[in-house]
Amino acid sequence: MAPTSETLTAERILEATEEVLRRHGPAKATVVDVARALGVSHGSVYRHFRTKAALREAVTKRWLDRTSLKLAGIVADGGSPEGRLRAWLAALFEAKRHKAGDDPELFATYTVLTDENGTVVGEHIAELTAQLTGIVAAGAESGAFSVADPAAAARAVFQATGRFHDPCYAREWTAPGIHEEFTAVVDLLLRGLGPTGR
Numbered sequence: 001m002a003p004t005s006e007t008l009t010a011e012r013i014l015e016a017t018e019e020v021l022r023r024h025g026p027a028k029a030t031v032v033d034v035a036r037a038l039g040v041s042h043g044s045v046y047r048h049f050r051t052k053a054a055l056r057e058a059v060t061k062r063w064l065d066r067t068s069l070k071l072a073g074i075v076a077d078g079g080s081p082e083g084r085l086r087a088w089l090a091a092l093f094e095a096k097r098h099k100a101g102d103d104p105e106l107f108a109t110y111t112v113l114t115d116e117n118g119t120v121v122g123e124h125i126a127e128l129t130a131q132l133t134g135i136v137a138a139g140a141e142s143g144a145f146s147v148a149d150p151a152a153a154a155r156a157v158f159q160a161t162g163r164f165h166d167p168c169y170a171r172e173w174t175a176p177g178i179h180e181e182f183t184a185v186v187d188l189l190l191r192g193l194g195p196t197g198r
Contacts, residue, residue: 008040010048010058017059022105026112031055057120060113064124067095068131075131081139082190085157088135089186092128093164093173100170111167129158136193145193157189 016037020029031052035042049055074088100107114121132154139145147153163169164182172178 008038008044008048012038013045013048013055014059014062017055018063018106021059021109021113022103025105026056026109053116056113056116060110060116061120061124063110064114064120067092067099068124068127070095071128071131075134081135081142081144082194084135085132085139085190085193086186088132089157089161089164090182093161093182096165096167096170097173100167100173107167107170111170114167125158129154132157139193143195146195147193153193157193160189161185 013034017029017034020033020037023029024033031045032042034055035045038045045055049058071088071091074084074091077084077087079087099110129151133151136145136147136154136157137150140147140150145153161182163172164178164185
């Protein structure tokens with residue numbers, strides 16, 4: 001391919017990498033394939049990402065950050081803590097369901113990449129639980145939630161809802177009744193977080 005006239009940026013490389021991963025899968029996708037898709041030498045890609053592992057880590061982070069950014073808007077919303085918590089959990093579930101259902105090949109690819117990139121996944125989970133902590137802390141301050149340790153409560157909520165966002169459960173996300181099961185779990189959690197005697 002002829003060299004591209006557009007400036008080669010990390011973002012362009014990540015977009016091309018995602019497309020190459022979609023086409024070839026994580027086992028066969030190479031930096032040379034990414035460079036070819038961009039019409040540049042593989043050395044040009046390595047100037048932005050020093051190793052193939054660094055490129056795969058960056059594309060995984062970019063994929064996970066899409067969900068984090070969407071959820072951050074709910075945390076910042078001025079609604080009630082109960083409403084924000086319910087909306088945040090529902091948005092996380094829907095984001096994961098859409099990723100799995102809309103592009104199953106890419107979802108499978110990212111499942112492999114997230115297994116490779118434990119640090120990136122750990123940071124993503126820490127960011128998500130920090131967002132939840134913000135909602136739970138606001139609920140504790142307003143009296144909507146009766147919790148002594150908002151961070152511990154947020155971790156518990158995240159773990160209790162794992163069936164609705166952990167990729168290992170992706171096959172269950174289209175099962176009949178899954179939305180009713182999700183609602184039942186969230187209702188139970190909100191009752192548990194609420195003031196005593198509610």
